[in-house]
Structure formats: structure tokens, C-alpha cells
Amino acid sequence: MGVANRLRRHPYALGSIALLIAMIGGGTLVLSRPWRSTVGAQGSVPASPRIPVVAAAARTRDVGVYLRGLGSVTPLNTVTVKSRVDGELIGVHFQEGQIVRSGDLLAEIDPRPFQAQLTQFEGQLERDQALLDNARLDLKRFQVLVTTDAVPRQQLDTQASLVHQLEGTVKNDQGQIDATKVQLVYCRITSPIAGRVGLRLVDPGNIVHATDTGGLVIVTQLQPIAVIFTIPEDSIPMVLERLQRGLRMPVEAYDREYRQKLAEGALLTIDNQVDPTTGTVRLKAQFPNSDNRLFPSQFVNARLLIDTRRGATLVPTAAIQQSPKGSFVYALRPDRTVAIRQVTIGVTDGDDVSIERGLAVGEQVVVEGAERLRDGAAVAVRTGP
Numbered sequence: 001m002g003v004a005n006r007l008r009r010h011p012y013a014l015g016s017i018a019l020l021i022a023m024i025g026g027g028t029l030v031l032s033r034p035w036r037s038t039v040g041a042q043g044s045v046p047a048s049p050r051i052p053v054v055a056a057a058a059r060t061r062d063v064g065v066y067l068r069g070l071g072s073v074t075p076l077n078t079v080t081v082k083s084r085v086d087g088e089l090i091g092v093h094f095q096e097g098q099i100v101r102s103g104d105l106l107a108e109i110d111p112r113p114f115q116a117q118l119t120q121f122e123g124q125l126e127r128d129q130a131l132l133d134n135a136r137l138d139l140k141r142f143q144v145l146v147t148t149d150a151v152p153r154q155q156l157d158t159q160a161s162l163v164h165q166l167e168g169t170v171k172n173d174q175g176q177i178d179a180t181k182v183q184l185v186y187c188r189i190t191s192p193i194a195g196r197v198g199l200r201l202v203d204p205g206n207i208v209h210a211t212d213t214g215g216l217v218i219v220t221q222l223q224p225i226a227v228i229f230t231i232p233e234d235s236i237p238m239v240l241e242r243l244q245r246g247l248r249m250p251v252e253a254y255d256r257e258y259r260q261k262l263a264e265g266a267l268l269t270i271d272n273q274v275d276p277t278t279g280t281v282r283l284k285a286q287f288p289n290s291d292n293r294l295f296p297s298q299f300v301n302a303r304l305l306i307d308t309r310r311g312a313t314l315v316p317t318a319a320i321q322q323s324p325k326g327s328f329v330y331a332l333r334p335d336r337t338v339a340i341r342q343v344t345i346g347v348t349d350g351d352d353v354s355i356e357r358g359l360a361v362g363e364q365v366v367v368e369g370a371e372r373l374r375d376g377a378a379v380a381v382r383t384g385p
Contacts, residue, residue: 053369071229080215125173132166195221229302230280251285330366
């Protein structure tokens with residue numbers, strides 16, 4: 001009773017005691033939570049997450065067996081157009097970069113000096129022809145007179161010799177006329193081949209000579225065009241065997257990065273010797289080049305089709321992994337885990353590689369994310385192209 005009476009007299013003391021009890025209880029609760037959390041973590045272990053990967057199915061198709069080599073585009077014909085006579089260049093009848101046909105007029109040389117020579121030689125021919133005609137008439141008279149001893153035999157022989165001399169003079173005059181006519185033809189310079197005209201090397205108004213080394217312009221044939229490329233000497237027998245059988249061997253030309261196919265053609269021939277410094281032999285292929293995508297001296301990558309594998313099993317090249325035991329792939333199991341599968345790879349065709357042994361058509365293999373995998377790892381699959 002005494003304690004109760006004192007608490008009723010001091011109500012603030014009762015509130016202080018209640019607050020103290022609440023703080024002690026809260027501390028006990030806070031201290032107990034970490035222990036309970038630790039126990040819960042030790043009691044249950046969460047499952048490891050699946051590794052995300054991209055997979056693709058093995059498929060089948062025909063695949064070509066190719067020989068590859070670095071080559072350069074080479075024109076079948078390249079002509080440096082020069083003047084064959086001396087004279088002033090009075091006209092240029094082409095545009096730089098123009099496509100011309102064989103026989104198209106390219107340039108003109110001043111023809112007036114040669115026309116004057118032609119007139120002179122024609123006059124000489126007429127004069128000498130008249131002398132020849134008169135000498136022949138005299139020869140006929142002497143042949144009649146010598147039978148009656150009106151003229152000596154020696155005079156007849158001299159007249160016959162004069163006729164032969166004048167015949168030679170007339171023939172020489174005719175030759176000079178023909179040569180001058182040829183020079184007049186040479187005053188009109190035409191393209192000897194069909195092709196693309198390069199940059200002009202001489203401007204109108206200049207005096208050109210037949211002995212000039214530079215020429216007037218260069219004409220390069222573009223259609224068709226050739227590619228010269230190299231292959232290893234070990235591949236010579238299979239190429240020669242097909243050439244001797246008369247088989248057409250397709251050749252494809254690609255750009256420098258092997259990304260874009262530029263043209264398709266066929267093999268023409270193989271060189272007659274191996275380069276001893278590189279151990280390679282040169283091959284020449286011809287392309288129609290109707291779209292002018294191949295340009296002279298352009299570097300290309302050439303692919304020569306040697307054989308075709310029918311129904312080959314293909315997977316993306318990215319699926320192939322390497323180990324000390326050889327090539328392998330990560331194959332998907334039905335339970336979405338992966339298994340290491342040793343494979344034997346064959347030929348490569350672009351981004352695909354053929355599998356000779358170790359994988360069936362339709363099986364899925366990992367093409368992305370393989371660096372984090374191991375045998376039996378669980379994966380989350382996303383099908384790729």
C-alpha cells in the first residue's frame with residue numbers, strides 16, 4: 001500500500017518505468033534478428049542461375065570446296081595510243097574516262113602536209129607514165145625497123161632498157177602515192193580495241209612525233225577482264241586434272257575483306273612454273289565484268305571451286321571450340337544443360353563449317369556464351385540465326 005500510494009502521488013515516475021521496460025524489450029528484439037536471419041540462410045541454399053547462351057541447330061546443305069588466293073585484276077588488253085606520223089595535234093575526240101568501241105576516232109593530226117605530198121607524187125606519176133608510154137611506142141617502131149636493118153640492133157636493146165627503167169620509175173611513184181595515202185589515214189587516230197579511255201596525255205596544238213614514248217592516251221579493255229591469283233603448289237595436281245578433263249571451274253572474286261562478292265567467272269589457265277620464293281603458282285581467270293565492278297590493278301580475293309560436298313552437316317563457325325584434345329562443340333541436352341561433344345570439322349564456307357563426324361542434323365549447339373560454360377552446365381537458351 002505504501003508503494004502504491006507513492007506512485008499515485010508521483011504519476012511521472014510510473015511513465016518513466018513503462019518507457020524503460022519498452023526500451024529493454026526492443027533491444028532484445030533487435031539483437032535476436034541477426035541470429036534468426038543467419039539460421040535461415042544456413043538452413044536453405046538457393047539454386048545457381050542458368051547461363052544465358054545463344055544456340056543454333058545443325059543443318060544440311062551442299063557446300064563447295066574452294067581454293068582461295070589473293071589476286072589482282074589484270075586487263076586482257078591495254079594499248080597506249082600513239083601517233084604514227086609527225087605533225088600538229090589539231091583535234092581530240094574523246095572524253096577522259098569514256099567507253100569507246102574499236103575503230104572510234106580518238107584524235108586527228110594536221111593532214112595538209114601529207115595531202116600536198118600526195119599531189120606532188122601524183123604529178124610525178126603522170127609525168128613518168130607519159131614518158132613510159134612514149135618509150136613503149138618507140139620500142140614498137142624499133143622492133144619493126146630492126147627487121148629491115150633501118151636501125152641497129154643496139155638501139156633496139158637500149159630502147160627496151162629505157163622502157164624497163166621507166167616502168168620502175170612509175171612503180172616507185174605509185175609506191176610513194178600509196179605510202180602518202182597511208183600517212184593520211186594515220187592522221188586520223190582510232191581506237192584499236194574496245195575499252196575505257198584514260199586521262200589525256202597530250203593537249204591539242206602540240207607537235208607529236210612517231211618516236212614519242214608517252215603516247216596520246218591509254219585504252220584499257222574492261223569487258224571481259226582477267227584476275228591473276230595464286231594458290232599453294234600442293235593444289236596443282238587437282239587443278240591440272242580438272243583442266244585436262246575440260247571441266248569448267250568457277251571462280252568468284254570478293255573484296256579485300258571477303259564480305260562482298262564482286263563478280264563470277266571461270267578459270268582460264270594455270271602458269272607453267274612455281275614461284276620458288278613463295279611456293280605458289282599463278283592462275284588466270286576471266287570475268288565478263290558486265291557491270292564494271294572489277295577495275296584494273298584492283299586487289300581481290302579469289303575463290304576457285306574444286307568440288308561440291310552434297311548434304312554436308314553445317315554449323316556456324318562460332319560454335320567450334322578448341323581444346324588439347326581437338327575441336328568440340330557444346331551440344332544442348334533436352335534438360336537444358338550442355339555436353340561437350342568432340343567433332344571432326346571439314347571445309348569452311350563463309351560463316352559456316354561442315355562437321356564430318358560427331359554431330360547429327362537438327363542438334364543444337366551453342367554459338368554465343370560458350371566462354372562461361374563447362375560440361376553439364378545449366379543454360380537459358382535463346383535461338384540464334
